[in-house]
Amino acid sequence: MKLSAYSLKTGIFATLVFVLLLAMLLLDIVMIKMAEQDMVNAEKKKGILLLRTIEQTMVTSLKGHTENVLDTASPFFQGLHQVLDTKSLSGVLLINDSGGTIFETQMGEGHRRALSALAVQSLRTQKDLSDLSTWGVFPFLPLKRGYLLLASPIVYDKRVLGAASVQIPLRGMYSTIRQSQKVVLFYILLNTLFLALFGFYLLYRSIIRPINRLVRRAEEFKEGETFLLSSETRHNEFGKLSRAVNMTLRGLEDSKAELRESIESLENTNRELRQAQEEIVRSEKLASVGRLASGVAHEIGNPIGIVLGYLDLLKGSDLKKRERADFIARIEKEIDRINRTIGNLLDFSRPSKGEVKAVSVHQIIADTLEILKPQPMMMDIDVVVDHQAAQDTVLADPDKLKQVFLNIVMNALDAMAPNHTKRASDTKQFSIITSLVSESGSGTSGSTTRVHVDCVDNGPGISAEDLSRIFDPFYTTKEPGKGTGLGLSVSLRIVEDMGGDIKVRSDVGKGTTMTVILP
Ligand SMILES: Nc1ncnc2c1ncn2[C@@H]1O[C@H](COP(=O)(O)OP(=O)(O)OP(=O)(O)O)[C@@H](O)[C@H]1O
Ligand SMILES: [Mg+2]
The missing domain is CATH 3.30.450.20 (PAS domain)
Structure with missing residues (x-):
């Protein structure tokens, strides 16, 4: 002792x-x-x-x-x-x-x-x-x-x-x-x-030794055990203490089990929510694909007509060998065009692999415009691309980033479509300007550099009232069948998941600038 x-x-x-x-x-x-x-x-x-x-x-x-x-x-x-x-x-x-x-x-x-x-x-x-x-x-x-x-x-x-x-x-x-x-x-x-020693011995036996036993038991106590103290059957204060502590412990175990269940159900709900969100992203993408498909169908009509014409000519028997080779080469060229047009759309419509990697923003913009090129609504638009960002690599899922730009460009094209007459100038202008912007970070993190992509159109602009709602899911001003209202909400979610943001500036009657900020 x-x-x-x-x-x-x-x-x-x-x-x-x-x-x-x-x-x-x-x-x-x-x-x-x-x-x-x-x-x-x-x-x-x-x-x-x-x-x-x-x-x-x-x-x-x-x-x-x-x-x-x-x-x-x-x-x-x-x-x-x-x-x-x-x-x-x-x-x-x-x-x-x-x-x-x-x-x-x-x-x-x-x-x-x-x-x-x-x-x-x-x-x-x-x-x-x-x-x-x-x-x-x-x-x-x-x-x-x-x-x-x-x-x-x-x-x-x-x-x-x-x-x-x-x-x-x-x-x-x-x-x-x-x-x-x-x-x-x-x-x-x-x-x-002498008396102190004797008294101490008695007190040691009746108080200190039981307390020491409690302390040792508490120190050895492992999580998950239901009983901390084993002296429940005693009729003195130690028994009362044991019963109270064990009861508290059992209560804690029950609460913990309930908590575990709640966490599990929350995790399930969260998983389901994520799945639903992914589903929405996919639906939005398919809606865009649907709209693009009609443009593509229209676009490949021309080359198919040309191919059919050449095939008719090839049927004639009085063709020289050189002419025959020339027609075949032209047919190949047209078919190649058709192939590329359909290929781009197919490529885009495939479900995203969900792979995050270092991608070039400039390349993504170029790919997006390539998909849109055959679309009839692009025909009378003056598209300007100005890549000012010296460094354009970001960490992103390329398919999703393409989906973002596609929606923003399509929104601009829709806005500049012929039924919108309130335009500042007669030429429909759409520019994509990239730049590197240093932002002074909050706290001690210093400044960070981000890639800004400004998508500027000279369409009718967005009223202040609409501006506050355009990122809401299912908010659309387009006629039924033309828009689901999911484009911007899905785009914002994709960009925010990457740690970025989308800002919008608009002057009614002058046009709209959507800025995609990528970390
Ligand atoms: N560049 C723009 N100029 C004018 N209005 C715009 C522009 N971009 C978006 N809007 C407005 O924001 C609304 C919401 O856009 P969003 O992309 O979310 O949906 P949508 O284009 O209507 O439908 P979806 O993209 O699902 O086909 C549009 O209906 C339109 O009124
Ligand atoms: Mg849209």
Whole structure:
């Protein structure tokens, strides 16, 4: 069993020692003061006996005398003086009825004054008086007055003749008490130590050991166990504590299980939400593909017509070998054109692989415009591409990024379509300008460089009211069948997932600028 400075054991042991020592000292004080009282009383009795003897002696010898017996010059007093003035008496003082000292044994001035004062008081009150106040019983305190003073009036024939006082030395008594006190104090210390050790052993068994067991159990307790404390069956406070802790623990386990279930169901919901979002992205893409497909169908009509024409010519038998080769080459060229047009669309319509990699933004823009090139709505548009960004590599899923640009360009083309007449100039202009922009980052991250892609059209613009809603899902101003209203909301989600953003600026009647910001 180790005792460390701040442990419960040390605290209990120190408290025991302190309380026991205090109790024993208090008991000792009471006992010793009672013993002192008894011994002083015994001394007092002796002193009173002496006073009575003096009084008796005087009173007996007074019988038959009528003169002022206590006059120092009277023969009676002379006789009395000889009786009292023996070497065996010390510390005796007599006063007459007017307070004058008529007899005293040899003593110091201080003692004499104290004795005389007590005798005068006794004369005045006509009572036996005593005077003692000291704490001389304790070995290490100074003993100021080692004397007991007693005084008593001398009465003869109902007449107070004077008073006598004696002084009884108590030094001997006190030195005996003090000596025995030293022994008592030694035993007090010894007993305290012994009792403290014994008490500590009992407390250790009933309190400290169970607590230590609880501490050890708590330290060894592993998550997932239902019982922390095993002393549930006891009927004392430890049993109550065990029951309470175990109950709390069981409650915690239940809450944890509930929490786990909630987390699981949240994760499921989250997964389903992500799937639904992916579904929306795909639907939006297919909607675009649908719109593009009709453009493509229209576009490949021309080359198919040309191919059919050449095939007709080839059927003729009077063709020269060189002409035949030329027609075949032309047919190949047209078929190649058809192939490329369909290929681009097919390429775009394939589900995204969901692969994030370093891609060139300029290349993505070029691919997007390539898909749109055969579309009839591109025919009368003046498209300007200005790649100003010196560094255009971003981390992205290329298919999704293409989907974003395709939607933004198609929105611009729709806006500039012939039924929108409120245009600033007659030529329909659409420009894509890329640039590198340094943004001072918040906090300590310093500045970051981002690729900005400004898509500018000179269409009718967007009213302030619409501007706040164009990123809402299913918000469209287009007639049914022409737009689902998902384009911008899906685009924003794709770009935000990459850590980027889409900003829009628009002047009604002048045009719109959509800025795609890519990290
Ligand atoms: N460049 C633009 N000029 C004017 N209005 C625009 C422009 N871009 C978007 N808008 C407006 O924002 C609305 C929402 O666009 P969004 O791309 O989300 O849906 P949509 O084009 O209507 O349909 P979807 O893209 O699903 O076919 C459009 O209906 C249109 O009113
Ligand atoms: Mg759109």
